[in-house]
Amino acid sequence: MHSKKAHAAKPAQRVIKKYPNRRLYDTDTSTYITLAEVKQLVLDGEPFVVRDAKTNDELTRSILLQIILEEEAGGAPMFSEAALANIIRFYGNAMQGFMGSYLEKNVQAFTDIQAQLAEQSKSMTPEMWAQFMNTQNPLMQGMMGSYVEQSKAMFEKMQEQMQKQTEQMFGAFGLKR
Incomplete structure (x- = not known):
């Protein structure tokens, strides 16, 4: 028998599922979330993993890179073109x-x-x-x-x-x- 406490405990890492329609589903809150909300999880230091809803492949890095891309495309980029070129090299x-x-x-x-x-x-x-x-x-x-x-x-x-x-x-x- 499982105790109620075992069921009430939150997982150590929040799981976000990415669906083929590019939507992100937060399994912790049972709601769809935006990339901005994923960014807020990062800012809050909330541990999470992003997984493909069909294959269960981990997509966390690609989502983090997508957030960086949006930030860089916005108002004040952190990296100069020269810095990005050097990283690519x-x-x-x-x-x-x-x-x-x-x-x-x-x-x-x-x-x-x-x-x-x-x-x-x-x-x-x-x-x-x-x-x-x-x-x-x-x-x-x-x-x-x-x-x-x-x-x-x-x-x-x-x-x-x-x-x-x-x-x-x-x-x-x-x-x-």
């Missing part, structure tokens, strides 16, 4: 996997700094905030220094991997550097 490149990890870690480090600043700013008055922004705050320097160091370490690791791959490639052809 990494697809198929030997460093594709590392670049994805590098970008992910940098975005996470930046997000962590932003969260720390938001938490600290809750107790600040407008006057304190103005003073904070106008001075070289040691806390800010520490957080940004940490971010810069993490980014530098990841870049150095990427350089090392590129050098090893180059040496392996030369070795495969019987050449030495």
Whole structure:
């Protein structure tokens, strides 16, 4: 026998089904939702997965990319054309996997700094905030220094991997550097 509590517990991850007519169905609320509402789930930190209603294939990445595409096409894009072109150049490149990890870690480090600043700013008055922004705050320097160091370490690791791959490639052809 199952207890009532087991049935009342919410799943750890919300399931959204995508139908062939491109509609998204939130199984948690038993309603159709828009892409804007999926974006709000992301902003709220709500864990979810998007699945094809017929095949059950996971479509979460494609929906997230669709949200990014809409945001980029809107008022103030985050990526310049040059940045997008550089990202495209990494697809198929030997460093594709590392670049994805590098970008992910940098975005996470930046997000962590932003969260720390938001938490600290809750107790600040407008006057304190103005003073904070106008001075070289040691806390800010520490957080940004940490971010810069993490980014530098990841870049150095990427350089090392590129050098090893180059040496392996030369070795495969019987050449030495």
